[in-house]
Amino acid sequence: MDRLQREISALREVVHDNVARFIQYEFSSKSGVVRHFLIEDFVEGDDLTVSLGKPWPLHRCIVFFVALADGLGSIHAKQIVHRDLKPSNIRVTPTGKPVIIDFGVARHLALPDITKTFQGAGLGTPLYFAPEQFRGTKRDIDLRTDLFALGVILHTAITGTHPFWDGKSVCRHDLEVSVCEMQAYQNSPVFIKMPANMQTLLNWLLGKRRSDRPRDCQQVINALNGMNQGA
Amino acid sequence: MKRGPWHQFGDRSQNLALEQLQAGRGVGVVLSPRALSLANAQTRSAQYSGLGADILVDNQFYVPDFSNRYTETYPTEEFRRSLSSLRRITPAETDDLAASIAKINEQVGAAAIIAPAVCYEAGRPETCEVNASLFAAARQAGERLGLPVYGTVILGNSATGSWDTVAAVLDEATALSADGWYFGFEFMQERIPHGLEATLRCCMGGLKLACTGQPVLHAFAGPMCLLSFCFGATGSAIGHSQNLWQFSRTRWQQSERSGGGGNAPARFFSSKLWGTIVYPDEIARLDVTTANLVLTKTEFTRQLTARPPFPALSRWESNKHLVAILCDTAAAISKADRALSACAAVDKILGESVAIHGRIEAQGVELTDNTSSYQESWRQSLLRLQEERRQDYKVLGLQGL
Numbered sequence: 178m179d180r181l182q183r184e185i186s187a188l189r190e191v192v193h194d195n196v197a198r199f200i201q202y203e204f205s206s207k208s209g210v211v212r213h214f215l216i217e218d219f220v221e222g223d224d225l226t227v228s229l230g231k232p233w234p235l236h237r238c239i240v241f242f243v244a245l246a247d248g249l250g251s252i253h254a255k256q257i258v259h260r261d262l263k264p265s266n267i268r269v270t271p272t273g274k275p276v277i278i279d280f281g282v283a284r285h286l287a288l289p290d291i292t293k294t295f296q297g298a299g300l301g302t303p304l305y306f307a308p309e310q311f312r313g314t315k316r317d318i319d320l321r322t323d324l325f326a327l328g329v330i331l332h333t334a335i336t337g338t339h340p341f342w343d344g345k346s347v348c349r350h351d352l353e354v355s356v357c358e359m360q361a362y363q364n365s366p367v368f369i370k371m372p373a374n375m376q377t378l379l380n381w382l383l384g385k386r387r388s389d390r391p392r393d394c395q396q397v398i399n400a401l402n403g404m405n406q407g408a
Numbered sequence: 409m410k411r412g413p414w415h416q417f418g419d420r421s422q423n424l425a426l427e428q429l430q431a432g433r434g435v436g437v438v439l440s441p442r443a444l445s446l447a448n449a450q451t452r453s454a455q456y457s458g459l460g461a462d463i464l465v466d467n468q469f470y471v472p473d474f475s476n477r478y479t480e481t482y483p484t485e486e487f488r489r490s491l492s493s494l495r496r497i498t499p500a501e502t503d504d505l506a507a508s509i510a511k512i513n514e515q516v517g518a519a520a521i522i523a524p525a526v527c528y529e530a531g532r533p534e535t536c537e538v539n540a541s542l543f544a545a546a547r548q549a550g551e552r553l554g555l556p557v558y559g560t561v562i563l564g565n566s567a568t569g570s571w572d573t574v575a576a577v578l579d580e581a582t583a584l585s586a587d588g589w590y591f592g593f594e595f596m597q598e599r600i601p602h603g604l605e606a607t608l609r610c611c612m613g614g615l616k617l618a619c620t621g622q623p624v625l626h627a628f629a630g631p632m633c634l635l636s637f638c639f640g641a642t643g644s645a646i647g648h649s650q651n652l653w654q655f656s657r658t659r660w661q662q663s664e665r666s667g668g669g670g671n672a673p674a675r676f677f678s679s680k681l682w683g684t685i686v687y688p689d690e691i692a693r694l695d696v697t698t699a700n701l702v703l704t705k706t707e708f709t710r711q712l713t714a715r716p717p718f719p720a721l722s723r724w725e726s727n728k729h730l731v732a733i734l735c736d737t738a739a740a741i742s743k744a745d746r747a748l749s750a751c752a753a754v755d756k757i758l759g760e761s762v763a764i765h766g767r768i769e770a771q772g773v774e775l776t777d778n779t780s781s782y783q784e785s786w787r788q789s790l791l792r793l794q795e796e797r798r799q800d801y802k803v804l805g806l807q808g809l
Contacts, residue, residue: 316533319583377802388578389799392620399621400806 181213184285187255188215195248197268197278220276225264225330232337232367235375239405242331243398245275249327250394252277253320256286260318262326263305264333286319303349304342305329308357308385321387324397328382328390335375336367340383357385374404409520409558409588409623409642410435410462413633413738415731416645416652418659419443419478422452424648424728429459431707433735436462438627438645439516442474442660445481446512453516462519465512466590466627469494469524469542470562471660483508484524491526494538502541506548513553520556521546522590527564527657528581530573535564536580543584550587558625559586562655563613565594568606574613582620589617591641592627592655599650600631600683602782607635607789612797614639618747619803628655633738634682634757637750638790640804644742646734648727674726676712679704679733682761683779687726688718693773701764706732747804751790758787 181202188199198218205212233241245267252259259266259280266279303310307325309317332340340362341355355361362368362383368376378400384390391397412435415425422444428434437456439449453463467482468474473490487494487505497505505524513521523546525539543559550557561581567573593610595601601610610632617624618640625643626636630653636644651659675684676691680702685691691699691714699714708729711719737757744750765780794801 317579321583373802374806377799377806380799381803381806386575386579388575388582388616392582392622396621396807403806 184257184283185215187257187285188280188283191252191255191257193248193251195244195275195277196251197276199280215280217278217280220268220270220278222268222270222276225267225269225275228269229264229333230337233334235335235372235404238331238335238375239401241273241275241334242327243401243405245277245330246327246394246397246401248275248277249323250398252283253323253394256320257283258286258318258320259283259323259326260310261302261305262323262330263302264330267330284318303352304339306352306356307387309387311353311357317387319387320393321390324382324390324394325384327397328379331382332362332379335371335379336362336365338362338365338367340379372404374400378404409625411642412644412742413735414438414464414625414643414645415461416440416466416628416647417443418647418649418652421648422448424724424731426452426455426459427728428731428735429456429461431732433732433739434461434646436464436519436643438464438466438522438625440466440468441479441482441484441512442468442476443478445478446515447481449512449516453518457517463516464520464522464558464590464625465516465518466522466560467509467512467524468660470527470655471657472526474660483511487524491534491538494526494542495534497538497541502545503548505542505545506552509546510549510552513549513555518555520558520588521550521553522558523547523560523584523586525560525562527562527594527655528567528577529564530567530569530577532566533580536577539581540584543586547585556587558588558590559584560590561613561617562590562592562627563594564657565596568593568595568609571609571612574609575616578613578616582617586622588623588625588642589620590625590627591617594655594657599653600779600782601654602778602785604785604789604792607782607786608792608796611635611639611789611793612800614641615747615793615797615800615804618809619800621807621809628652630654631677631682631734633734634741634754635786635790636738637741637744638747638754639793640747640809644738646731646738648731674721674723675730676703676709676721676726677730677733678702679737679757680760680764681779682757682783683765683775684730684777685779686776687712687721688716690773690775692716692718694768694771698764698767698771702768704733706736708732747809748794748801751794755787755790758783758790762787 185202201216203214260282268276305326307322414436415434416438475488523543529535546557567577623642626641627645629644633644673686676687677684706729708725741750761783
């Protein structure tokens with residue numbers, strides 16, 4: 178419980194415009210089953226899923242993802258990895274601002290993980306899993322795991338398609354192979370036509386190994402801002 | 409981290425570093441507790457700083473329980489223990505280690521803290537755990553002194569055998585929140601590595617670290633300083649001693665020999681050959697044009713001639729000459745605006761070297777110690793590096809590197 182309290186304290190310290198404010202933690206214990214409740218501020222708007230499906234203009238992508246990466250960076254600054262970053266966990270306010278929500282499976286990297294999973298690192302939503310969430314162990318999860326998910330979302334926003342999923346297959350194994358071994362998204366006409374720096378950034382974020390990815394959100398922000406200046 | 413060549417000398421070479429700095433060569437000095445006492449380190453660092461050099465201390469935990477009369481003068485001595493003992497380091501001991509690291513770095517006026525670390529080994533997750541806890545102590549020391557902290561990534565030869573093992577180690581190492589990297593690569597018992605694949609892996613590893621956007625100091629580079637800036641390093645550490653050319657664990661083995669190569673004739677390092685030639689024995693066998701081409705002089709070797717009479721070349725003059733050439737070349741290459749520009753410049757140097765070696769061979773002269781064995785290999789490594797790690801270079805480009 179002490180470990181959990183420390184994790185909660187770290188979450189409480191995250192104060193950022195693009196991150197839902199953590200309000201309260203409760204737990205209940207009935208018949209030997211302990212349930213934890215994390216209560217976050219309500220964020221008005223829709224989730225990002227509503228806005229995806231058609232390619233976004235480059236400038237919109239840059240502005241939105243700089244803000245999103247900044248919010249994610251504030252979580253990472255507390256050594257917390259979200260582990261379930263996906264469109265339905267990103268609210269878009271009426272003014273278009275992204276807000277990261279739902280820290281249900283987040284964890285503090287400096288503390289032991291208490292989440293129980295049937296498969297090593299595989300907690301979260303497979304469509305946004307990094308390779309290490311499919312095939313690694315909990316030890317392999319770090320801040321760059323979230324950056325892979327950020328890359329998947331960025332790709333979906335700018336191309337209108339998921340980089341590793343055709344929207345039809347329901348086989349987890351197919352998805353795993355695609356995420357862990359394939360880079361077929363690079364052959365899509367939309368990808369080929371996008372600015373070279375955006376291609377580089379997406380390839381960087383979607384690196385199969387953690388060391389192939391940006392080290393932190395600031396590198397992503399710098400890369401996006403660089404494109405903004407060039408646009 | 410200052411950009412350019414750094415001095416990295418062992419025992420009895422501290423005057424040499426001073427002399428080079430006085431001549432305007434080098435931007436910093438890496439001190440080693442293995443090579444000089446803390447009191448001497450303080451004296452020397454003041455001299456070096458007075459000449460504008462930055463100071464770093466490499467605590468050298470690579471053979472973690474190594475100890476000698478110099479290391480005993482440092483407060484980190486009690487932490488020179490076996491790997492298994494370092495694994496059991498307690499939070500209170502981490503605080504003590506942090507205090508010791510801070511004390512040393514404060515006393516020498518270090519510009520940043522190099523985190524102590526053991527060599528990373530393949531399939532040994534405990535080396536990553538130990539390095540993470542040693543890094544945490546260094547980070548604590550850095551916060552106390554307000555200094556950046558460099559993560560030490562020395563890849564032991566069990567980890568350097570394939571790119572997969574190197575990459576697996578880098579996945580772990582780059583998870584540390586370091587402000588820079590102190591990078592070394594253990595080759596298989598070669599003074600100047602000539603294996604294309606191993607050289608390529610070394611460069612790929614350095615490039616991967618550079619992609620983090622943090623400065624990389626290529627430690628134990630020696631003549632390999634030619635390649636450092638091609639993989640995006642900010643600094644390259646140079647020394648004359650052959651056991652400082654690449655990281656080697658043999659440095660921590662006690663030797664009965666006095667070292668220095670006995671009575672062997674002095675080697676002359678030629679920037680055109682990017683290698684050594686025995687002076688005057690081999691020079692004398694070359695035609696005069698080639699001999700003059702090969703004799704790239706410095707202030708330490710002005711007296712040497714391509715034709716008799718051949719003034720003597722002492723071992724120390726030869727060493728100073730070598731360091732001067734390495735520093736001058738590294739400094740020139742470090743001015744390249746991008747890593748890819750450095751690659752182009754080095755390709756030219758190595759290409760010329762290969763051509764001159766061909767010319768020497770055509771005259772029936774076979775240089776001793778296979779000194780012509782690595783230039784083409786390095787050149788090919790660089791070409792493959794640019795080809796196979798195109799994405800990494802694009803990532804550097806995104807960061808203006």
